Each structure stands twice: as structure tokens, then as C-alpha cells.
Amino acid sequence: xxxxRGDVGAAADPGCSGAYHSYFxxxxxxxxxxxxxxxxxxxxDIAASWAPxxxxxxxxxxxxxxxxxxxxxxxxxxxxxxxxxxxxxxxxYCGGQYWQLVDLKGARAFxxxxxPDPATVGIRALDDYTLEVANERVQQVLGRTWPATAQVGxxxxxxxxxxGVPLGVSAATGRGREIDHLGRAVSVAGAAPPxxxxxxxxxxxxxxxxxxxxxxxxxxxxxxxxxxxxxxLGPLATVIRFTRAATLETLGADYVxxxxxxxxxxxxxxxxxxxxxxxxxxxxxxxxxAAHLLTGSFFVETIFNVPGMAAAFVYAAADRDYPLIMAGxxxxxxxxxxxxxxxxxxxxxxxxxIRLARNG
Numbered sequence: 256x257x258x259x260r261g262d263v264g265a266a267a268d269p270g271c272s273g274a275y276h277s278y279f280x281x282x283x284x285x286x287x288x289x290x291x292x293x294x295x296x297x298x299x300d301i302a303a304s305w306a307p308x309x310x311x312x313x314x315x316x317x318x319x320x321x322x323x324x325x326x327x328x329x330x331x332x333x334x335x336x337x338x339x340x341x342x343x344x345x346x347x348y349c350g351g352q353y354w355q356l357v358d359l360k361g362a363r364a365f366x367x368x369x370x371p372d373p374a375t376v377g378i379r380a381l382d383d384y385t386l387e388v389a390n391e392r393v394q395q396v397l398g399r400t401w402p403a404t405a406q407v408g409x410x411x412x413x414x415x416x417x418x419g420v421p422l423g424v425s426a427a428t429g430r431g432r433e434i435d436h437l438g439r440a441v442s443v444a445g446a447a448p449p450x451x452x453x454x455x456x457x458x459x460x461x462x463x464x465x466x467x468x469x470x471x472x473x474x475x476x477x478x479x480x481x482x483x484x485x486x487x488l489g490p491l492a493t494v495i496r497f498t499r500a501a502t503l504e505t506l507g508a509d510y511v512x513x514x515x516x517x518x519x520x521x522x523x524x525x526x527x528x529x530x531x532x533x534x535x536x537x538x539x540x541x542x543x544x545a546a547h548l549l550t551g552s553f554f555v556e557t558i559f560n561v562p563g564m565a566a567a568f569v570y571a572a573a574d575r576d577y578p579l580i581m582a583g584x585x586x587x588x589x590x591x592x593x594x595x596x597x598x599x600x601x602x603x604x605x606x607x608x609i610r611l612a613r614n615g
Contacts, residue, residue: 316388331383363399424499486552502529
């Protein structure tokens with residue numbers, strides 16, 4: 256929590272030190288509320304002591320009374336409150352500092368301009384040398400970030416399965432024809448580029464150049480288009496490959512040849528006999544795939560400025576925020592368990608041989 260008493264040049268402004276080197280240099284020039292030793296253990300700096308309340312959501316810092324500014328004025332809790340709220344001000348873009356302060360109660364709403372009152376930020380001076388800091392609880396962080404992550408993740412799941420399955424089936428039934436070449440091209444193109452490269456290209460082309468999709472203002476439906484497409488492209492390629500391979504294997508089965516020999520039309524053979532068995536591997540894949548997408552992507556959320564929980568979990572790991580890290584692990588594991596259970600129950604709908612025994 257670096258301090259800066261005045262509006263100095265941006266290069267020496269600790270509140271806007273987004274780059275690592277400038278932030279490191281400024282951290283040597285300005286004092287902090289607490290310091291870290293060589294083993295990253297907190298040590299007194301401006302604060303002489305600190306203690307949390309019963310549930311750990313609110314911390315109270317007792318400041319040293321011998322700390323002064325370069326002009327001899329004492330450093331007070333009011334100065335620290337002002338410095339933090341200045342770094343979060345919407346008219347002063349300080350992205351590097353925002354991610355260090357995002358856990359403060361009300362920080363995100365004030366930073367984005369949704370809440371213009373700085374008094375809603377969870378930091379306040381109780382007196383000249385006592386500072387109170389209120390952090391968001393884990394459930395508040397999840398409640399704030401989960402909707403955006405779920406919106407993008409669910410859209411990516413529907414896009415990957417909704418396009419991947421029909422394209423994979425069409426590629427298998429039209430093996431060697433144009434539709435097969437198209438399906439294999441999409442699967443290769445979707446798996447080749449890293450998501451951070453693809454996301455950056457989409458921002459440059461569709462937002463900056465063509466102006467088709469807005470860059471800011473999360474909440475508008477158009478803002479979710481690019482994140483969903485970028486997040487879904489890799490899984491789409493996987494679904495196409497799995498569906499094509501499973502369909503080709505099923506098409507060579509004896510019962511399919513028998514159905515064709517009986518004179519059934521190709522559409523009836525595929526719809527009644529091929530799809531149910533060919534979709535079993537895809538159904539198996541869909542459980543962990545959906546769990547992966549519903550927990551978000553750090554690169555996608557960062558590139559497209561999505562206020563989701565994937566970025567929150569990564570920054571929690573960097574800040575050693577253990578409660579939020581554990582919440583992320585529990586949420587990810589819980590989603591995998593629940594979705595795999597749903598997949599196991601759905602097997603019986605596709606294959607009558609896979610049923611839960613009612614008796615014995």
C-alpha cells in the first residue's frame with residue numbers, strides 16, 4: 256500500500272506504477288503500511304501493530320507517530336485513507352494498484368464508477384493514528400465474480416457442444432468430402448493458437464479496428480460475444496475430434512450395417528442407431544469440459560476485462576489470500592464432482608444397457 260501525498264509526475268507516482276520496474280523503484284522510494292522480510296513475513300513499517308476482528312474481515316492498524324513526510328508533516332491515518340481512495344479513483348487509471356486493492360470492500364464498484372461515493376470503500380481513519388480496513392468476505396467475492404464467469408462459461412459450453420457435435424457428425428458421415436475437410440480445419444485451427452494470442456487478435460480486429468464489439472461496459476450482451484467465442488474455440492476443436500472419431504467407429508459397427516441392409520434411410524440410421532452410441536464419449540468429455548469453462552480463464556477475463564472469478568483466484572494466489580484460494584479449489588472440485596455425477600446419470604438416457612439396478 257504505497258503512499259503518495261501529492262499529484263506528482265506519472266513516472267514517479269506510486270499509485271500508477273503498473274509496470275514491474277517502475278513499481279519496484281517506487282516501492283524503494285515510498286514507505287508502506289507494512290513491510291515484508293526475506294521470508295515474506297509481515298513486519299512493522301508505518302504501522303506499528305495490527306489485529307483483525309473476530310471473523311478476520313476487518314483489520315485495525317495502529318500507526319507509528321514518528322513517521323513524517325519529506326516536509327516534516329506527520330503521516331496520519333487520514334493520509335493513508337486519501338492515498339488508497341485516490342488510487343481507486345475512476346478518473347485516475349491505476350490498474351496496477353487496483354488489483355492490490357480489489358479485496359477492499361467496495362473497491363471494485365468505486366473503481367469502475369458504479370458507486371461514486373468514496374465513503375463506500377472499506378478503509379477509514381478512526382483517528383490520526385488508527386486505520387480500519389474492511390475486506391470483502393469470500394462469499395462476497397464469489398457473489399461478485401461468479402455471475403460474469405458463469406455467463407461466459409455457460410455460453411462457451413453451449414457454443415462448443417452446439418457446434419462441435421453437429422460438425423463432428425457431419426464430418427464423419429461425409430468423410431473425405433468438403434464438410435470433413437472443414438471440420439478437421441476447424442479442429443486444427445481451434446487447437447493451435449494460445450488463448451491469449453487469439454484474444455488479443457480479436458480485440459485488435461473486432462473492437463479496435465472494425466468497431467463491431469465494444470471494449471468497455473460489462474453487462475451489455477454484446478460485450479460477452481468475444482470472450483465466449485475465444486473461450487469456446489479450443490473446446491470446440493476437442494468436441495469435433497471426439498465426435499468425428501466416435502461416429503466413424505460407430506458407423507463401422509455390425510448393427511449399423513444391418514440397419515442399412517434392411518433398407519433404412521441414412522437419416523434414420525444416424526438418428527436412431529449411430530448418435531446414441533457415438534455421443535457416449537462426447538458425454539464423458541462434457542463433464543470436465545463444462546467444469547473447466549464454468550470456472551473461467553484468467554487470460555480471457557484479463558484481456559476482455561471481464562469481472563470474473565478466474566482472475567480473482569489468480570491474484571489471490573499472488574497475494575497469498577488463503578481463504579479465497581481454498582474457496583476456488585473447493586468450487587472447482589465441487590463442479591467437477593457434480594458435473595461428472597450428472598454425466599453418469601445421463602448415460603442411461605443414451606444407452607439402455609447402462610442403467611441403475613433397481614433390485615440387487
